[in-house]
Amino acid sequence: MGLWDFFRQKKGIENTPVKTEPIVENDLAVGQEVPAYIETDAKNYELVSVIAAAIMAGEQTDSQFVVKKILERNPEAQLVSVIAASIAAGEQADSQMIVKKIIKK
Incomplete structure (x- = not known):
């Protein structure tokens, strides 16, 4: 029993499950992750x-x-990360970029 369940029992509020759908932020979340x-x-x-x-x-x-x-x-993944980091760095030769995740549609 959690903290909120304790308060609900005192007030007599019924515990009814609420159905929620996952939120998709954008089209990139639909793709498949490329392993490093x-x-x-x-x-x-x-x-x-x-x-x-x-x-x-x-x-x-x-x-x-x-x-x-x-x-x-x-x-x-190595090729994509090099290209993406190069584009993001632009003309700043001393910058460092880290690609944490690559998602393929």
């Missing part, structure tokens, strides 16, 4: 796991690592 990283090919797993484990182990030869998932940058 995608799964890589199975042929790259062995090489990447050996390199990552060697880097993590360093001088400690008795350590063990398990690589569970290997992802690579999505080339589509």
Whole structure:
């Protein structure tokens, strides 16, 4: 029981569910989000796991690592973010932009 339920019971107000529809702000909310990283090919797993484990182990030869998932940058998302950041930066060479989400219609 929440705080407001406590007050409703005291006043005798009935708890009736209210049906609400989701609010769509604009047409962009209808699209599908482009992931920043995608799964890589199975042929790259062995090489990447050996390199990552060697880097993590360093001088400690008795350590063990398990690589569970290997992802690579999505080339589509990378291209779109570079173009969008370049347009937004304009002629200000010292500006920095961060693209947090890309939505495809």
